[in-house]
Amino acid sequence: MKKNVLAALVAGALVTLPAAAAESYSLDARHTFPSFEVLHLGYSLQRGRFNKTSGKITLDTAAKKGAVDITIDAASVDTGLDKLEEHLRGEDFFNVAKHPTITFKGDKFAFEGDKVKSVAGTLTMLGVAKPVTLTATHFACADHPMAKKKACGGDFVATVKRTDFGMKYAVPAVADEVTLRIQVEAFKD
Numbered sequence: 001m002k003k004n005v006l007a008a009l010v011a012g013a014l015v016t017l018p019a020a021a022a023e024s025y026s027l028d029a030r031h032t033f034p035s036f037e038v039l040h041l042g043y044s045l046q047r048g049r050f051n052k053t054s055g056k057i058t059l060d061t062a063a064k065k066g067a068v069d070i071t072i073d074a075a076s077v078d079t080g081l082d083k084l085e086e087h088l089r090g091e092d093f094f095n096v097a098k099h100p101t102i103t104f105k106g107d108k109f110a111f112e113g114d115k116v117k118s119v120a121g122t123l124t125m126l127g128v129a130k131p132v133t134l135t136a137t138h139f140a141c142a143d144h145p146m147a148k149k150k151a152c153g154g155d156f157v158a159t160v161k162r163t164d165f166g167m168k169y170a171v172p173a174v175a176d177e178v179t180l181r182i183q184v185e186a187f188k189d
Contacts, residue, residue, distance in 0.1 A: 022060035025152055025186035027070065029053060034072050034102075034182045038162075039175035046174075048088070050102075052076035057186050059109075059116075059141075059152065066109035068119055070182070072102040092169035099126050104182070106134070115139045116154065123158075123180075128165045134158050134182060144187065153185035 035049035052073035059066045075096040077088045089096045106121020116139045123132040139154035161176045162168075 022058050022063075022065070023150070024189040025057040025059065026189055027053060027055045027057070028151070028185040028187055031153070031185035032183065034070075034180065036181070037179040039177075041173055046079070048077055048079040048085075050074070050076045051078050055186075057152070057184075061111065061114040061141075064109065064111045065107075066116065066119070067107040068104065068121065070104045070184075072104075074100055074102050074125075093167060095126060104132070104134070114141075119156065123160065123165075125165045126167060130160070130164055132158050132160060132180075134180075147187060150188040151185060152188075154183075156182045156184065 029052065032053045032055075033049045033051065034053055035047060037045045037047050040046045050072045052075075053070060055068065055070035057066065057068045074094040075089055077085055077094060079085055079088070088094055091098075094102075103124045104121055105124075106119040108120035109116055110118045110120075116136050118133050118135045120131065120133040122129050124130075134156035135158065137155045137157055139152070141150060141152040143149070144151040158180050159177055160180060162178050163171060163176050
């Protein structure tokens with residue numbers, strides 16, 4: 001009889017415990033710079049990044065769920081070379097006049113413990129949407145020492161074929177396979 005009473009009390013206490021809720025985060029544009037690497041003429045990896053990115057992330061580590069919505073300003077492409085950036089913004093590559101943004105939306109998170117290991121979703125570039133899985137090479141959440149609120153961040157990587165998105169200029173001299181890297185930091189709302 002005592003065991004039944006104790007079991008009922010424990011069960012009742014568990015029902016009244018607050019459920020872990022999803023937490024919402026906004027990207028920190030000062031520390032989020034998607035970048036790319038592509039082999040040029042078989043000689044070297046050429047790199048560039050995008051300087052303007054915005055978005056939201058929702059994480060529920062207890063339920064092992066999440067959602068991400070990232071928007072990249074394609075015109076903010078930065079290689080350190082003005083003429084190259086002008087060409088990249090044109091019709092041969094990102095065609096920013098017609099397609100000003102690149103987006104990634106994902107809601108299929110894989111966790112290892114409370115750390116995100118990958119996010120599967122849809123990358124949209126040049127008006128073409130394709131499934132892409134970003135794999136975390138690093139991920140952490142903690143109280144930010146300066147902002148005095150929770151922050152999460154990580155480094156994510158994927159390889160895509162640019163021709164899958166209609167970007168065919170100079171293939172194969174400029175490789176079809178492109179490594180995407182998204183370093184991201186976000187503050188809890």
